[in-house]
Amino acid sequence: xxxxxxxxxxxxxxxxxxxxxxxxxxxLWSERSGxxxxxxxxxxxxxxxxxxxxxxxxxxAWIGLLLAIxxxxxxxxxxxxxxxxxxxxxxxxxxxxxxxxxxxxxxxxNSWYKQGGxxxxxxxxSRFLPINFPGRDALFQMDGVGPIARIFLDHSVLxxxxxxxxxxxxWALAKTRFGLRLRAVGENxxxxxxxxxxxARLRYQAVIIAGVLCGIAGxxxxxxxxxxxxxxxxxxxxxxxxxxxxxxxxxAWPALGTCLLFGFLQAIANFMQGFQLFGVEIPVxxxxxxxxxxxxxxxxxxxxxxxxxxxxxxxxxxxx
Amino acid sequence: MSARSDLPxxxxxxxxxxxxxxxxxxxxxxxxxxxxxxxxxxxxxxxxEPLFSFQGWCNILYYATNFIFTGLCVSVAFHAGLFNIGGExxxxxxxxxxxxxGLILGxxxxxxxxxxxxxxxxxxxxxxxxxxxxxLWGLFPGYLQAKRGSHIVITTIMLNFIAASLxxxxxxxxxxxxxxxxxxSRAINNxxxxxxREIGNIFGAKLPSTPLTPVIFIALLAAFAVWYLxxxxxxxxxxxxxxxxxxxxIYAGISPPRIIMITMMISGGLAGLLAFHxxxxxxxxxxxxxVQGAGFVGIAVALMGRSHPVGIVLAALLFGLLSxxxxxxxxxxxxxxxxxxxxxxxxxxxxxxxxEQAFHPLxxxxxxxxx
Numbered sequence: 001x002x003x004x005x006x007x008x009x010x011x012x013x014x015x016x017x018x019x020x021x022x023x024x025x026x027x028l029w030s031e032r033s034g035x036x037x038x039x040x041x042x043x044x045x046x047x048x049x050x051x052x053x054x055x056x057x058x059x060x061a062w063i064g065l066l067l068a069i070x071x072x073x074x075x076x077x078x079x080x081x082x083x084x085x086x087x088x089x090x091x092x093x094x095x096x097x098x099x100x101x102x103x104x105x106x107x108x109x110n111s112w113y114k115q116g117g118x119x120x121x122x123x124x125x126s127r128f129l130p131i132n133f134p135g136r137d138a139l140f141q142m143d144g145v146g147p148i149a150r151i152f153l154d155h156s157v158l159x160x161x162x163x164x165x166x167x168x169x170x171w172a173l174a175k176t177r178f179g180l181r182l183r184a185v186g187e188n189x190x191x192x193x194x195x196x197x198x199x200a201r202l203r204y205q206a207v208i209i210a211g212v213l214c215g216i217a218g219x220x221x222x223x224x225x226x227x228x229x230x231x232x233x234x235x236x237x238x239x240x241x242x243x244x245x246x247x248x249x250x251x252a253w254p255a256l257g258t259c260l261l262f263g264f265l266q267a268i269a270n271f272m273q274g275f276q277l278f279g280v281e282i283p284v285x286x287x288x289x290x291x292x293x294x295x296x297x298x299x300x301x302x303x304x305x306x307x308x309x310x311x312x313x314x315x316x317x318x319x320x
Numbered sequence: 321m322s323a324r325s326d327l328p329x330x331x332x333x334x335x336x337x338x339x340x341x342x343x344x345x346x347x348x349x350x351x352x353x354x355x356x357x358x359x360x361x362x363x364x365x366x367x368x369e370p371l372f373s374f375q376g377w378c379n380i381l382y383y384a385t386n387f388i389f390t391g392l393c394v395s396v397a398f399h400a401g402l403f404n405i406g407g408e409x410x411x412x413x414x415x416x417x418x419x420x421x422g423l424i425l426g427x428x429x430x431x432x433x434x435x436x437x438x439x440x441x442x443x444x445x446x447x448x449x450x451x452x453x454x455x456l457w458g459l460f461p462g463y464l465q466a467k468r469g470s471h472i473v474i475t476t477i478m479l480n481f482i483a484a485s486l487x488x489x490x491x492x493x494x495x496x497x498x499x500x501x502x503x504x505s506r507a508i509n510n511x512x513x514x515x516x517r518e519i520g521n522i523f524g525a526k527l528p529s530t531p532l533t534p535v536i537f538i539a540l541l542a543a544f545a546v547w548y549l550x551x552x553x554x555x556x557x558x559x560x561x562x563x564x565x566x567x568x569x570i571y572a573g574i575s576p577p578r579i580i581m582i583t584m585m586i587s588g589g590l591a592g593l594l595a596f597h598x599x600x601x602x603x604x605x606x607x608x609x610x611v612q613g614a615g616f617v618g619i620a621v622a623l624m625g626r627s628h629p630v631g632i633v634l635a636a637l638l639f640g641l642l643s644x645x646x647x648x649x650x651x652x653x654x655x656x657x658x659x660x661x662x663x664x665x666x667x668x669x670x671x672x673x674x675x676e677q678a679f680h681p682l683x684x685x686x687x688x689x690x691x
Contacts, residue, residue, distance in 0.1 A: 081675075082675050086678050088674035088675055088677060089673055090674075097670075099616065099663075099666030101666075102659070103659045103662030103666055104351065104663055107351060107660050108351075110655070110657040111656065112355070117657070246474060283493065285485035285486070285489040286485075288481075289485035289486065292479075292481045296475055299468070299474065299475060300464050300470050301468050
């Protein structure tokens with residue numbers, strides 16, 4: 001590995017991790033309440049499209065973000081209605097959400113912009129650019145400290161939101177009444193129901209939180225990482241985030257570590273075509289497949305064990 | 321998925337799918353309305369246009385061939401209580417099983433045997449090869465589920481992505497001839513499935529250009545075989561028992577782990593047959609991403625067809641019609657992308673799969689009053 005590229009790769013690692021962290025924490029909230037969310041991918045995609053379309057129309061990244069969040073909440077409510085109210089199959093509903101998002105973004109985008117599903121290029125005002133704090137340029141040009149500072153600070157506000165959400169979610173799920181009840185509903189909904197707390201209400205709150213976070217993740221993709229929406233731009237990141245969630249055993253802090261690791265693998269795959277290790281060339285596909293292989297090995301119980309919330313995937317009905 | 325209701329059978333297998341389909345079309349019509357086109361006109365092109373030409377019918381059957389394979393893949397797993405989302409990956413990896421014998425064995429046989437003999441033998445090996453490779457890619461998550469308790473939904477999703485990376489590597493580094501720019505194998509001429517037009521040419525008939533091949537008959541045969549397996553053999557009975565109630569299956573002396581693994585092998589193998597069709601038929605080479613989402617359409621087909629082979633064939637024809645109609649629609653109304661079909665598929669999965677209970681109370685009330 002060339003060390004000159006290291007700061008670049010680490011900076012890219014952070015950028016690649018941000019959507020993973022957001023979607024992974026979204027999945028964490030949903031699945032901790034007992035609602036499996038295969039639809040992270042689709043929601044992120046819908047969010048990315050809404051953000052880019054709204055940002056280009058209103059010339060404001062923030063309105064883009066707001067719309068992305070609203071659209072993702074709508075998708076979440078569809079998922080919630082199917083899974084919570086109708087007690088439908090959660091995986092099937094997630095698959096449907098993914099198909100709907102993949103189709104709708106292209107159909108609507110193609111008819112509005114006539115560019116094969118691409119949205120117009122966003123100008124700087126309608127994007128989330130790296131934060132321009134006082135003394136930024138001076139800091140980044142300093143010898144030694146500059147490149148390191150860039151790795152951590154040369155990011156948009158959404159990235160900082162993503163990183164702040166990890167401790168916030170960890171704290172909320174472990175210490176607050178809402179978080180404890182939400183986790184209880186994912187483990188033993190009968191007990192929560194017996195205590196006079198509405199299972200459905202808690203689960204709806206959880207899927208709405210997941211929607212908000214997926215919206216931010218989508219907005220990050222199309223208005224911070226890229227300059228427009230392109231068809232299928234989530235490119236499996238929702239599934240990668242789901243994988244990270246499983247690898248992290250449904251816990252917030254390990255999820256951060258896993259997302260950074262997966263982001264690092266994506267960054268390497270982007271930077272290093274023909275990566276050499278001990279004189280053997282490692283194909284780029286290895287880095288793409290590695291997160292999934294690692295998680296399957298973990299799931300198979302060969303190293304440690306990954307245990308989902310006990311009630312996840314099962315709809316709750318009182319008359320059991 | 322397997323919950324039998326107290327409704328009359330014709331409601332369960334006829335009215336509910338029809339009702340859900342109508343709702344899916346109404347909602348897709350709303351989408352068309354939102355983007356400022358006439359939904360009635362769009363629907364007429366989508367469902368009508370392909371039916372009025374011979375070529376349209378041929379193309380519907382071509383799409384249906386793939387969808388029958390993936391629909392059967394999903395439904396066989398359904399019957400054992402397993403949700404195999406990995407049809408996409410299983411069909412993709414099976415390309416190795418179709419292309420490798422086609423290229424190596426096909427070349428060897430062609431040099432010692434006449435074409436009329438070497439082609440069928442090679443094709444038969446390719447057929448078995450794609451079934452086995454697809455089957456192994458399905459067996460692995462089956463093994464993980466049966467022996468290690470890893471959830472099959474999760475592992476099959478991951479194996480889809482691993483399959484994508486693996487195939488990208490294999491096609492780029494192993495199958496691509498050196499110096500060739502396009503990432504694809506060389507043409508597989510020694511295991512060549514003729515399409516309808518080429519068959520017509522042999523007999524001197526002039527037929528329109530279509531990717532339809534006789535593999536449609538293999539698909540129909542596979543549907544019959546699945547029916548026979550599930551409802552006429554001991555293994556099929558065991559599969560359905562495991563799907564209905566694992567505890568009862570154990571009590572009856574059936575080993576669920578064994579059945580889960582066998583079922584997933586069959587399920588993956590059925591998806592693998594898509595590779596036999598697509599790689600050796602319309603494409604005549606191993607190329608990237610040839611599955612094109614057919615694995616996921618299989619989920620919609622299986623749900624729509626109520627996991628019964630007859631239903632699957634009908635649902636596959638319907639989705640074939642939608643695919644062909646979508647292409648025609650995007651030609652005639654430029655502002656409607658053919659991805660509208662993906663929206664309809666998503667709606668069908670949502671209403672048939674996740675919201676299948678939604679109309680249940682209503683219908684129950686209605687039919688109880690009647691009887």
